[in-house]
Each structure stands twice: as C-alpha cells, then as structure tokens.
Amino acid sequence: MDATRTTRHLEETIDNFEKQKIKDIKAIFSEFITIEMLFHGKALEVYTAAYQNIQKIDEEEDLEVFRNSLYPPDYSSRLDIVRANSKSPLQRSLSTKCVSGTGQVSTCRLRKDQQDDEEDEDLDVTEEENFLK
Missing domain, CATH: 1.20.5 (Single alpha-helices involved in coiled-coils or other helix-helix interfaces)
Known part of the structure; x- marks a missing residue:
C-alpha cells in the first residue's frame, strides 16, 4: 500500500x-x-x-x-566662379558705409559689423545734425 x-x-x-x-x-x-x-x-x-x-x-x-560629369565646363568659366566666390579676408570683414547730411557734409566710415550699422547710422545722423546747427 x-x-x-x-x-x-x-x-x-x-x-x-x-x-x-x-x-x-x-x-x-x-x-x-x-x-x-x-x-x-x-x-x-x-x-x-x-x-x-x-x-x-x-x-x-x-x-x-x-x-x-565626364565633360566639366571650360576652365575660364570655372575660374570666374572661383574668383566671384572668393574675397580677401579684409573684403569679407569690412564694408563701406556712407552717411550724407544736407549736401555740405558727407562722411564715409568703415564698419566691421553689419549688425551695428543701423545703430551707428542713427547716432551718426544725430551727430551731423548737431554739428550743422
């Protein structure tokens, strides 16, 4: 059992x-x-x-x-493209900005930053107006 x-x-x-x-x-x-x-x-x-x-x-x-792609464009046109796209470091960083007054006074200044151009332009116009008074 x-x-x-x-x-x-x-x-x-x-x-x-x-x-x-x-x-x-x-x-x-x-x-x-x-x-x-x-x-x-x-x-x-x-x-x-x-x-x-x-x-x-x-x-x-x-x-x-x-x-x-087998036949690249002629050499002169490629050279023109390179010349157009390349600038000297001085040309890239500086730009010419002219501010003119009433016709008698004209000042040209080189500016490094294009962002500051607008603020500087307002100050220059005010200075010229004060100078002319």
Whole structure:
C-alpha cells in the first residue's frame, strides 16, 4: 500500500514536470517565432522600400548626369566662379558705409559689423545734425 501511494505520487510529480516543460517550451518557441516574424516583417518593409526606390530611378536622367560629369565646363568659366566666390579676408570683414547730411557734409566710415550699422547710422545722423546747427 505504501509502495502504491509512492508510485502515484511519483507519477503525479512526473506529469506536473512534463506539463510545465511543455508550457515552457511552448512559451519559448512562441516568443522566438514572434521575434523572427517581426524581424522578417521589418526586413520585408526595408526590401519593399528599396525595390520601390530602384524602380523610381530614371535611367535616361542618370545617364545624362553621368555624361555631363565626364565633360566639366571650360576652365575660364570655372575660374570666374572661383574668383566671384572668393574675397580677401579684409573684403569679407569690412564694408563701406556712407552717411550724407544736407549736401555740405558727407562722411564715409568703415564698419566691421553689419549688425551695428543701423545703430551707428542713427547716432551718426544725430551727430551731423548737431554739428550743422
């Protein structure tokens, strides 16, 4: 009788162990498959976008851009562009500003900051008016 009870208890323990093992394996594989589906779903989105971008390529326009890059513009026009875009440091930092009064007095001053030009201009006009009075 004691052996029968021990055998039943052992069988129940084995059954419970198997049930828990099956639940754990089911949960692990379900999580793994879910993660893999998410990964492949994202990969499919990326591949779809890449495919659509490839389909949008205009072969003729791309070929024209390539052909134009083979023959750069003539040297003189490129030199003119460089000259027009480059100034000496003095030319970049200083600008000439002239403030004229009633026609008799005219003062020209070099200013470093263009932001201060408006404030300085108001002060210069006031000083000229006081000088002329």
